[in-house]
Amino acid sequence: MAEAEAVAEAEPVAEEPRTVFADLGLSEKLLRAVEESGYKHPTPIQEQAIPIVLMGRDVLGCAQTGTGKTASFTLPMMDILAGSRAKARMPRSLILEPTRELALQVAEQFVKYGKYLGLTHALLIGGESMDDQKAALEKGVDVLIATPGRLLDLFDRGRILMADCKLLVIDEADRMLDMGFIPDVERIGSIIPALRQTLFFSATMAPEIRRIADAFLRNPKEITVSRPATVATTITAGLFYVPEMDKREALRRLIRREQVQNALIFCNRKRDVDILYKSLKKHGFSVGALHGDMDQSARFATLNAFKANEIRLLVCSDVAARGLDIGGLSHVFNFDVPFHSEDYVHRIGRTGRAGREGHAYTLATPEDGKLVQAVEKLTGAPIPRMEIEGMEPITEAEIAEAMTRKRGGRGSRADAGRGERSGGRDRHGRGRERDRDERPRRAAAPPATPAAEEMTEERPRREEARRRDERPRREEARRDEQPRRDEARRDEPRRDRERDDHRRRDRDRDDLGPPVRGFGDDVPAFMLIPIPRPRKPRAETGAPEGDAAEAA
């Protein structure tokens, strides 16, 4: 896997005689499995970490995926554990991973390299039935590979006894921190024996990470491995400024014009993953989707199909940004500029691996100017601006203007991701001041005029509506049923444009909206009182513009 590749990649570069796995003190059985997988030479982190781990010492490893990090702890762990057996409910080691996919990847390595050792493992992750996991625990497992939530859940149900767990691996600690898992991880640290060996890995060593590491480790050996220098140079990056409404079209053109073998396409939001996925599918691309709201079987199935090259494109959220080991991606597309600039680095790091050439192309709207700046500041170099043939380029001036106008943020959640925000094209200083005034003018629909007319007509009507006392309350009363309606529409197999037109009409109707159904204009006052309810999380997609108004 990652490690596998990293090992393979190191080979052609080799000039002087190098270490082989047999030099590291691993057992015969393990070496055989490693060799059968086709690897001879350990990567730098494997070379440094494996002997230390075998000595029983703690390790603080600063390394990213693709450096062979996983094997640097799985291999020696297996040798440490080999020879004795686990008792029921008493696992002997624990590996914590931030995402389910990563946990699965580690488990796959255990199967691959542990085949002659007769070690057992259990994969404790959410989204899957607990029964199998409980059964495995009951039989006794040597290695737990887990995400924090499910592990604690099972522990709290008394299915796991930690007394024998004397080897702990915390992988991707920086990501655990980002994802708010640290309290969970700390709790896990408190329920597992203090007398243990701990291996702690993180791609970065921010002060906060170091503090946590100090709490977990005893006199650790610190091992830092930088990415292979070749990686940076094998990625060709490019940045395309396009209006929000043209992003899907721009992406399609890009995909068609590039020699895309297989590509990840990142969106910032899960909803947009769904939307873009459907759109690409409709346009006949070989595509899958991956995000954390999908059920687990679909997540794994899609990922496997993608790895097996049955699907060429994978639209995903940042669940796939880090650590996922998907070999030989020709391209990474950022359909959105990531909110956090570090994520940019993680995302594009999925391509250009194993010494192969990679391409990382980012679509940005003029509103994304700030985010782009942040990315460029982090990477220390501007991303080369590129243009797409046949699409009107956006000028620097327009971008600059959008950035100064930006005060007040990106507009509503509701609008933001759908690719229909009026976006930077709204260049006459007009529609930006209030979200509620933004009309979702339609993407590729060429004539700007009808939409513009709509707007000028709309506005006075709305102003009037706003003045009326009961109006806002009516809107709110209707809001509750809106998401479901929009959601339903989203699934209609129509062309994007048509569909969005429908949606727009819906909203217009809302604004003047019939009040509560069945009462005409004589709605009892109490029915117009908005019912405060906790906002449903983003699963309720297609939130109406009403939300925007509220947010503003």
Place this chain on the structure above:
DNA sequence: AAAAAAG
């Protein structure tokens, strides 16, 4: 502001 993870 969003994503991940426990249901």
